[in-house]
Structures are given as structure tokens and as C-alpha cells.
Amino acid sequence: MDACVVRGAGDMRVEEREAVGPAAGQVAVRIAYGGICGTDLHYFHDGGVGNFRVQEPLVLGHEVVGRVSGGELPAGTPVGIHPATPCGECAECRQDRRNICAFSNYLGSAARMPHIQGGFVQELILPADQVRVLPDGLELRRAVLAEPLSVAIHAVRQAGHGAVDGKRVLVTGAGPIGLLVVAVLRQEGASDVIATDLQQYPLKLAREVGATRTIQVGESEWPDEIDIAIEASGTAGGLWTCLERVRRGGTVVQVGSLPPGDTGFPGALLMTRELTLTGAFRFDHEFDTAIAWLAGGLPVDPIVTHTFPLAEALTAFNLASDRTVASKVLLEISADTPS
Template sequence: MRACVVHGAGDLRVEDRDPVPPGHGEIAVSTAFGGICGSDLHYYHRGSVGDFRLREPMVLGHEVVGHVAATGPDVDGPGVGTPVAIHPATPCGACPECAGNRRNVCARSRYLGSAARTPHVQGGFIQHLVVPADQVRPLPTGLDLRRAVVAEPLAVALHAVHRAGDVAGRRVLVTGAGPIGCLTVAALKNAGAAEIVVTDLLDEPLAIAAAVGATSTVRADGADPDQPDIAIEASGSAAGLSTCVRTVARRGTVVLLGLLPPGETGFLGNIVVTREIEMLGAFRFDREFDEALSLLGEGLHVDPVLTHTFPLAEAAAAFDIAGNRALASKVLLDLTDPR
């Protein structure tokens, strides 16, 4: 079988790997599509994501869908051939965070395609993937695999919206119109936000944000948007964070969603103090994955985010296009096509 493996910054290879049969409590999935995430791009371009640095070759990918290929002994799960999505996280189940229903911040969690731990957790851009059975989710009836692949980033967006509190009838700013930012727009619209303002440096991603529900878009190199009640920082940049803090209403809420560069990032702390701004982090997700699949099955409008699909053999070209925000939003690898 073939897999997309990063060996270091700028070193991406499509390699042969030996298939592994599922063991007790495991399911093997014949993967169909994998979505390239911003973290995959960081590993490819920089060799790191935030403070997580590559120390060994790693199969990338954590946005994966496919069909059940085989089940291990004693597994009571979906049958062979069932179309499924993969929840990429394996929390430890024993820590205070897991016990307190905060499994997304479990310090011992394993996440597909992550260098947070050594040995690294190998990812899902591989044609035959074996995972614990409880990470496999049958797709809602009628949901095709190509749309289902955005369940993972949509779950990230849903978690950020949940962290913001009740957004119904509120004015919300989203800084950054990448795939996560645009899916955050879709989640906000579904949750009843009255106004959704999106900023970005490029017109092309702003057009996608408008297509999925933004009520207005603003170039980030222009004038600041008017005071939102809530600001969600989805660009992963110090400039985006500054915009959120500077423009949010007094006693408003800022949710940090995008991962900032490694190390310390300065921010307008005195404004946070004097305006009593509430700042919250949003990291990954937990049960929002199932919510995302349900919303996609109900027809949540996300199709404009899906812009390109490449065969696995053209992974390097796919990653290069995915890094060009003027051309692409969510780029998929077709893992059934190993050409």
C-alpha cells in the first residue's frame, strides 16, 4: 500500500508501507479521501506545528474517510464495506480531563498524524488504516465521502463556536478565511449568528467565506471592522489576534482558534484588562465530530470550501496548491488513486 510521508521540512514522499491486520478492538479502513490541513502544511513547510517538531518520518493526515475493510477479533462495529469517517483522537480515558468531559485537552491523547509525542502517531494518508473501533463512525445515509471528509475541520470550527457561548443574534468577527475560518462561518450561520464579518488579506478566500454564509467581508489590510460582540481568531497570526482584541466590544469574547507561531506572541494586554475582554482557547474537539457528521448529512452548505482533488501520487503538487491561498481552500488527496 502507499502512504504520504513527511521526512522533514520540504521533504514529502509517497512510499510503500506494509499493511497491518486489525487486532483486538480495531478496524481496518480502506481510505478514500484525505483532507490536507494547515497542520499538515506546517509539517511539510517547516517541519513543525506550533511547539510540535518532527523527529522521525511520519505519515501525515487526520481528515480521513473510506470504507471498512476488515474488523479485528471481538469487534462489534460497522460491517465490511460500510462508508465511514475516522475520529482522529485517542484520549487516555483515565486523566482528570477525560473524567471531566474535556477529552480534547487530554495531555496523553494520541492524534493521527501528530508529532506531539515520540514515537509520533502515524497519520491517515495511507491506503489501509487501522484504528481503534470506537474511532470509526458510519456516515449518515446519503452523505457522500467527499463531503464527509470535512467533518474533522468542521468539528474544530464547531468547538470554537461552542467556546464562544450563545452566538444567536450576535455580531461575530472571524479573522482568517482559510478552510477552518470558512467552516467556522458555516457553523456560526447554523447557530443563528445575526452578522458574520470575515477578514483576510486575500479576496479569493473572502469570496468563499461569503459563499458559505458571511454577511460581510473586509480586507485585513484595510479599515478595522466595527465592534463585534465576539471575535474568533482563525488565521493563526499575531496580526489577526491584534485585530480581534482591538475591535471586539467591551466585555466581549475573543476565541483563539488558529495556532500561533512557536514561542511567545505579544498581544494588547492592557486592552484586555481595561475593557474586561474574555479570552478563550479552542483546541481540537471531542463529540463535535458526531455533530459535524450530522450537520453534513442534513446538508450544511460547505461545498465551496472543497476546491481541489489530487491523486495520492501527486501529493507534493497537492500540498503546493493547498499552500497557495489565492488558488485553493480545502485540497483533498484521492487515496484510491495511487498513480
């Protein structure tokens, strides 16, 4: 079977991997689609993400969906895949905060040795509890957004359950996560959602998924009284903007992955305005919510802009790196042929 494998910075190949069958308690999934994430792009371009460096060949991908091909579920069943396997025993797991489990394994990650191989492979073997049967009518090409949508749901809810209802919210960065945050904010009742970005193309997409206003970075006119800000660009500048623009007593959520090392921010504003700054990392139970919302018609289809066959992975990754023309780029790993 074929897989998309990175061996170091700039060294990515589609190569053959040995097929194995599922053991007891496992499911084999014929992967149909995989979404290229910013993490995958870092592994491709830089050979690592933060301190996690590629030390052995790594199959990329954690945003994947497909159909069961063996194991605990009937063949042909359409499924989404939760990419995390937390330890279940640490203090965070016992507090139902499994998304920050320090011992969790995540598909397509170099955080461990041996690396946790990812989902950009034609057939993937998984523990049965990582697999979610998809609702009738939810197409796999749409369901592939469940993983990044879960990240967005978790980020919005880190501001407080129900906190965005009727509020004006700023989203800095209109990449795929920022766009999904916009859609989640409207779903959760935000009355005014302002999206910012360096480029016009992602701002166009932001309007299509529910932004009530967009601002290209560099514009000087800003609305007053922003209640909550969600930083999705992963830049120090985005964090500064959120802390400077949010009202006194407001909340800032950092979901964009900042570069490793120190990040400067206006700490005096944090203190004198009594702002709340919190992080948002991955997700857990939100995955099931994301699947339900996608099945219910959440308007996120414009976010998927391109699809390439697995054999053209290099072209797909290069295009996904250009946010002036692309947002979420998919790999078609195997043809979606129901049994």
C-alpha cells in the first residue's frame, strides 16, 4: 500500500508500506481523504514542529476519514478517526482533560520515538475506540473537516461555555482553523465576527463562512468594544492585536501554534485591563460534536479549496503552503467505493 512519508526537511515521498491486518480490538480503515494541516506543512518544509524533529521516516496526516475494511465493524462502514490516544491514567486524563495528556500519542507525530505513524496511507490500523461511525448522508469529503473543526470548537469554548453568545468576537488569522473558528462562533451565537488576515483570499472565504466583517492587516479602522478575541494566526503580531483590541475585562484565546521559544506580548495591558489569556490545544469530546454539526449542514464547504490524488502529494503540499490561492487542501488517498 502507498503512503505519504517525510524523511527530513524538503524530503517527502509517496512510497510503499507493508500492509498488516487488524488484531483483536482493532479496525482496519481504507483511508479515502486526508486534510493537509499546518503541522504536516511544518514537517515537510522544516523537518519538524517546534522541538519535535523527524528522526525516522514518518507517515504524515491526522485529518483522515475512510471506510472500514476489516476488524470490529462491518466492511464499508464510513468512519471518522479521532487521532489521539491519551494514556487514561494521568491527572489530566482523570480530570477529563485528555487533550492535554502529556503521554498521548497523536497520528502523524514525531513527538515520540519510534514516531507515531500517521493517516496518509491507503489502509490504517487503529484501536476501535478511535473510530466514529459517520451519520447517514455525511459525505466523506465533508467529514474530513471533523478534526480541524474540533480544534475550532474547543478554542471557542475555552472562552467559556456560552460566552460568545451575542458578543463581538475578533479572529486573527483566516487559515483553515481561523475560518472554522468563524463558523463555530456563528453557530454558537456570536452576533458580530471580525476576521483579519494579511491576504484578501482567505478574507473572502471568511465572509463565505459567516464573518460579518473582514479587515486586511494594515487597515487603520477598527470597531470598538471587542468582547473576545481568538488568535489563530500563530504569530506574535496576532497575539498583540488581540490583547490590544479586546475590551477591558475581555478574553483572549490562543489557538494558533506560536513559534518555539519566547513570544513577546503587552503584559501591562493584561494586568491593567484585567484581561483573561488562555490557551486551546487540540480537543477531545468535541470530535463527536464536530461530526454532528457537519452532518447538520454547518456552512464550511468553501474552506476545502483543492483535492489531489495521493500520487500528487508534493504538488498538493506546495499549493497548501500558498494561502493566497488555497485554504484546506485534501489528498484523495484511495477511491471512495462503498462495499
